[in-house]
């Protein structure tokens with residue numbers, strides 16, 4: 134039987150699964166001579182960043198805070214690559230000091246960073262939609278992500294050392310990558326020799342891809358033809374299957390003919406369930422099971438519902454539910470809406486579970502207290 138944490142709800146980080154991700158990335162790196170960055174937006178827990186640090190060439194970040202966190206973990210020879218549509222003017226100076234590479238999202242960003250020691254790149258929008266859900270499509274109409282490939286010219290590439298392209302999510306083969314790179318090479322290949330690097334972005338679930346040959350050949354060819362450093366910056370591929378969430382059933386009742394089981398977690402801890410209306414996988418779902426239950430969260434939101442599942446036995450108070458594949462974009466988006474605490478965090482290593490983080494009531498209170506205390510405000514007459 135799977136090990137259960139002493140407390141609930143609890144995220145569990147499976148160190149072995151993380152090592153397996155590292156092994157796949159290590160294989161790609163060794164076979165193709167690509168450079169690997171972990172995209173920390175997926176899950177920036179420092180315990181994970183520290184586990185990954187010895188095996189990556191750097192981290193990719195999307196804000197000044199992420200850059201600072203990356204800087205606190207990486208060693209000086211490792212790189213920090215920033216790509217975001219949102220750089221504030223007052224952040225430019227600090228970003229220049231901390232980051233090694235930036236992929237400018239627009240021409241105004243290019244102008245802001247032109248006079249710096251950073252290796253300057255442009256995020257290119259290939260204007261070719263390869264995913265059929267506009268919510269995740271960087272190439273959607275009126276996109277905010279990257280510079281239109283059709284507008285790039287020699288002038289724009291003055292002082293530019295690299296190009297960046299991230300245009301897909303959760304791909305389980307390399308077809309989109311080959312299509313994208315074929316387009317990029319046919320439209321901008323004439324400039325590749327003057328560049329130092331290409332960043333192929335994230336969005337590929339490397340661990341779930343069986344045949345890596347197309348990737349290896351692509352990177353080898355770019356390196357050979359143009360002497361380019363080729364970066365990848367996966368997030369989800371690295372952490373998703375390394376994290377699960379164990380919750381406990383705290384109430385059960387019939388509602389209009391269906392058994393509803395209330396959990397001590399909620400969509401607060403996995404907001405994408407609600408944002409994208411997806412049903413997360415649970416370990417206990419049994420397709421042969423004849424007992425149905427609708428699993429719901431404990432918040433006041435009527436739509437705080439995980440979905441209907443099948444069980445071997447009738448669900449009851451005290452049962453444990455294990456949500457799986459929750460590493461990416463879950464804990465990082467979690468919140469304490471309704472005053473429900475964030476889950477504890479455990480690490481699973483060599484068959485042992487160890488609690489590495491617990492959030493306290495005091496942290497919740499601190500979040501809502503103003504920094505300036507009452508007496509200061511009274512002194513200033515407000």
Ligand SMILES: Cc1ncc(COP(=O)(O)O)c(C=O)c1O
Pocket residue numbers: 172175193216299301302303334335336337366367368369370461
């Ligand atoms: C620019 C960029 N790079 C990398 C990633 C990581 O993508 P994934 O977690 O799908 O690998 C993202 C995700 O949104 C991104 O926007």
